Amino acid sequence: QVQLVESGGGLVQAGGSLRLSCEVSGRTNSAYIIGWFRQAPGDDREFVGAIRADGSGAYIVVSKRGRFTISRDNANNSVYLQVNSVNSEDTAVYFCAARSGGSASIPVGYTYWGQGTRVTVSS
Numbered sequence: 001q002v003q004l005v006e007s008g009g010g011l012v013q014a015g016g017s018l019r020l021s022c023e024v025s026g027r028t029n030s031a032y033i034i035g036w037f038r039q040a041p042g043d044d045r046e047f048v049g050a051i052r053a054d055g056s057g058a059y060i061v062v063s064k065r066g067r068f069t070i071s072r073d074n075a076n077n078s079v080y081l082q083v084n085s086v087n088s089e090d091t092a093v094y095f096c097a098a099r100s101g102g103s104a105s106i107p108v109g110y111t112y113w114g115q116g117t118r119v120t121v122s123s
Helices: none
Strands: 002-007 010-013 018-026 032-039 046-052 068-073 078-083 092-100 117-122
Antiparallel strands (some): 002 018, 018 078, 092 117
């Protein structure tokens, strides 16, 4: 079993930045992939990017490169999603998820999910 707990959501002003955290615990190894997804009101869940559990192989979908960054802190067993220059389209519930193996660029096959953290961008 793998447990994931997101934090860092809340209200952020347009143009600002936010950093979301995903604390990972349980039976993982370096081959695990930790992904970030988001779901805006009324929309389907959207893949943002992912990183290997050892911190290598970070991937961000093409449409979000430049503003989004994924990183890992091994000491804290946490994966982070940094979003800069936020705008109203970034309002969503953000989820982290985990799966064993594969490439970070593959958006499917995730087995474990966190509860999500809500981000609201104010203008």
